[in-house]
Amino acid sequence: MKKLFAVLGDPIGHSMSPVMLNDLFSFYHIDAHYLPFQVKAEVLGEAVRGLKALGVGGFNVTIPHKSNIIPYLDGIDELAANIGAVNTVVNENGKLIGYNTDGPGFLKGLKTYVDTLSGQRVLIIGAGGAARAIYFTIAQEKPRAVDIANRTVDRASSLIDDCPYTASSRACSLDMAGKSLKEYDLIIQTTMIGMSPKMDEQPLELTNLRNQSMVCDIIYNPLETQFLHEAIQKGARIQNGIDMFVYQGALAFEKWTGIFPDVERMKEIVLKQLGGKLC
Structure with a gap:
């Protein structure tokens, strides 16, 4: 059974994370899938509880939920607490723990x-x-x-x-x-x-x-x-900004899987989506 991973945001259709991270799951032969979910602010708590009930492996958080999601988590690490924002959540033995991989x-x-x-x-x-x-x-x-x-x-x-x-x-x-x-x-x-x-x-x-x-x-x-x-x-x-986007995603992937991924592969995926090329 595939493990579920996701990204929550509003809007979310522009996100390149699903293409980038699904490629990594395939590349490393991990039976998992990463889905984008457009979540309105007023139902953020319900969305988090639903993902937890489904046994989600982890998820990313983007605008406008990075700060508002904190009360719905079971814990956050020191840096995320000091920043006051979470962009990565890991399901650690049934508890949702928030991290910030942006910085x-x-x-x-x-x-x-x-x-x-x-x-x-x-x-x-x-x-x-x-x-x-x-x-x-x-x-x-x-x-x-x-x-x-x-x-x-x-x-x-x-x-x-x-x-x-x-x-x-x-x-x-x-x-x-x-x-x-x-x-x-x-x-x-x-x-x-x-x-x-x-x-x-x-x-x-x-x-x-x-x-x-x-x-x-x-x-x-x-x-x-x-x-x-x-x-x-x-x-x-x-x-x-390509490096920041790729490396924050790589650090999230590492927290979920224990594998630090091939960042050059990730850059190629993002640049292909943007219509550019890796110099």
Whole structure:
């Protein structure tokens, strides 16, 4: 009998997780299937109880349920609790335990480009859920500083105040960050600015970007945002959002199966869905 895995969200039709993860189950000869479920907020609890009753092996959680799902779980790990959001749930002996693989997934992908964050000066653009997961994860890597730039500076300050891990951080406006870009070794763009269909937008100008800085954008549609395009022109190294998406999925798959999967295979699947190619 096939083991059930799933992803819950609203909307959910755009998700590439089913294609990516069903390919992995087939590739590793695991008798399981991964299904997308569109779940409205008002029936989220019922959906979780139903999956638990069915003996689901695990499931992913996406927008808008990452925080609201927590009360319906039997437990969550420390990082997910600190972030206040869950994107992966594992059925551990009949109990549904929540994890957050977004930040660790971003970090694992980043480390294919950067050996260490120790001593690095980092700028995170945005103060939403993705920024929170990435900030809390990076703060544990002993960077020299991790600053947060946001349209609303108070929100960036609140994010810094919420972090339980020790990191030298300051909140600043997008304009101030743009003027100070030469200070940073690593710049991480976590907002949805520049995502299809508004592909000509970017959160701040890169006029003052230092040559050979590392610039990341968690968006993967388009594969190269205007932000990354300008960063290349300034001589920076870049990373798009494919790695974060793939590695967070790989970490979820590992939690469900004990197997850390072939991430290059996963990238090929995602890029095929997007109509791109692996460089």
